[in-house]
Amino acid sequence: MRNILVIGAGKSTAVLIKYFQDKSISENLCIIIGDISLQNAEKLAGDHPNTKAIVLDVFDGDSRQKAISEADIVISMLPARFHIEVAKDCLKFGKNIVTASYVSPEMQELHEDVKRKGLLFMNEIGVDPGIDHMSAMQVIDRIRNKGGKMILFESFTGGLVAPESDSNLWNYKFTWNPRNVVVAGQGGAAKFLQEGAYKYIPYHKLFRRTEFLEVEGYGKFEAYANRNSLKYQSIYGLDDILTLYRGTIRRVGFSRAWNTFVQLGMTADDYTIENSENMSYRDFINSFLAYSPTDSAELKLRHYLKIDQDDIMWEKLQELDLFNPNKKVGIANATPAQILQKILTDKWSLDPEDKDMIVMYHKFGYELDGKKQQIDATMVCLGENQTYTAMARTVGLPVAMVALKILNNEVSLTGVQIPIHKEVYDPILQELEDYDIIFKEKERDYLGYNPDGVKG
Numbered sequence: 001m002r003n004i005l006v007i008g009a010g011k012s013t014a015v016l017i018k019y020f021q022d023k024s025i026s027e028n029l030c031i032i033i034g035d036i037s038l039q040n041a042e043k044l045a046g047d048h049p050n051t052k053a054i055v056l057d058v059f060d061g062d063s064r065q066k067a068i069s070e071a072d073i074v075i076s077m078l079p080a081r082f083h084i085e086v087a088k089d090c091l092k093f094g095k096n097i098v099t100a101s102y103v104s105p106e107m108q109e110l111h112e113d114v115k116r117k118g119l120l121f122m123n124e125i126g127v128d129p130g131i132d133h134m135s136a137m138q139v140i141d142r143i144r145n146k147g148g149k150m151i152l153f154e155s156f157t158g159g160l161v162a163p164e165s166d167s168n169l170w171n172y173k174f175t176w177n178p179r180n181v182v183v184a185g186q187g188g189a190a191k192f193l194q195e196g197a198y199k200y201i202p203y204h205k206l207f208r209r210t211e212f213l214e215v216e217g218y219g220k221f222e223a224y225a226n227r228n229s230l231k232y233q234s235i236y237g238l239d240d241i242l243t244l245y246r247g248t249i250r251r252v253g254f255s256r257a258w259n260t261f262v263q264l265g266m267t268a269d270d271y272t273i274e275n276s277e278n279m280s281y282r283d284f285i286n287s288f289l290a291y292s293p294t295d296s297a298e299l300k301l302r303h304y305l306k307i308d309q310d311d312i313m314w315e316k317l318q319e320l321d322l323f324n325p326n327k328k329v330g331i332a333n334a335t336p337a338q339i340l341q342k343i344l345t346d347k348w349s350l351d352p353e354d355k356d357m358i359v360m361y362h363k364f365g366y367e368l369d370g371k372k373q374q375i376d377a378t379m380v381c382l383g384e385n386q387t388y389t390a391m392a393r394t395v396g397l398p399v400a401m402v403a404l405k406i407l408n409n410e411v412s413l414t415g416v417q418i419p420i421h422k423e424v425y426d427p428i429l430q431e432l433e434d435y436d437i438i439f440k441e442k443e444r445d446y447l448g449y450n451p452d453g454v455k456g
Contacts, residue, residue: 001030002407005067007056007086008077009035009044014387016396017044024050034067058082069093073407075399083107087121098403100126100395108416115415124418125402127358127394128157133418134425135439136362139375140236141422143366151242152365156213156223158249159391162355162382169316171251173348175356175391182341183269185227192229193244201225207259213361215378223247224255235420249359257316260305261340264288269337276334282325284339297323320347356383358390365446372446379439397435401428
């Protein structure tokens, strides 16, 4: 049998494992799940005869190298910072590797060595990055092949709660790493192109500069800018494009409410708070507000941020139990961002039968035969429950599909790669349709960039 080593038994691995298990007989596969927690690995393996669980500590070089040397292909579902150790072993033992994570500088440095060995280290093949790359390049290449010139590309993705499980005023629950949500947008101004001009949005303005989107059957959404929309400009071959913007999707109203935390300083992650483990939620809020011997924390916050008592914003803050004097933070030497994450996790975790939702929206503006046109492409994927989430499907399935194609010698690429090539994106996108991950396209006259001027 052919051994597929999957390192990491996290949230997005369940669908990936099931994909391989369903094909294990026809494809002669043995799936080996390695995790630091044998219990987590065994839970994913279940009682499937062609799946086994092992203890694999990525920091234990001997056990890691033994598992990798015995594999026919390796899939790393570890946190991104740990991929490099696995990748170096794959290079040493001549194994291909697949990850869903962004290509790190350390990974990119391996490119020539990987290429010389005829290996493929495929990265960024989850949902975002991943499905966004493939779906975008498929349309961009189609436009170019017709002789069209790209003038606008906007791309938006969001991990959200499905309408039937939307049970809070924020219209949001955590479907992925909560920390990434809390610190989103930090580390510099958001940068994008608008009609040939570079635009920048500083962090303290980020959540008040949004664009509105409409998805048929699912209503209205908003999007705020990603930190660097220009990261893939050259990679996509869009060096001459006039407008290039990438953003994160939320339900309308989320960003305005989130801006409350930004303005108070509750998303800061660059200092720790003394005695944080003994603070109540109310103490935490009060620590950002001016001292007053008479005014309550509620009154001070409303006055500081100019929030009326009958404003939905106020109801959203109250819903989070922020002013509870009895709930303790319980985390020593915590940053504000860590404490905020704890508070939000109390309220925004998926219940066992909750369904999540991935929404992706691309806009392609182009000129062909002297006429400006636009294609809007949307994809909505719904999860089944807390385990088989839309996030797990859209991350796990592309990873599994490309791994099997590499194993079957159906991909000719070598080196450190991302899925922007036709030989990868065409078959993967086609197979994803079998799992109801489908893009719907609409052609229209070119609308130009953001006619209501919200971002610019």
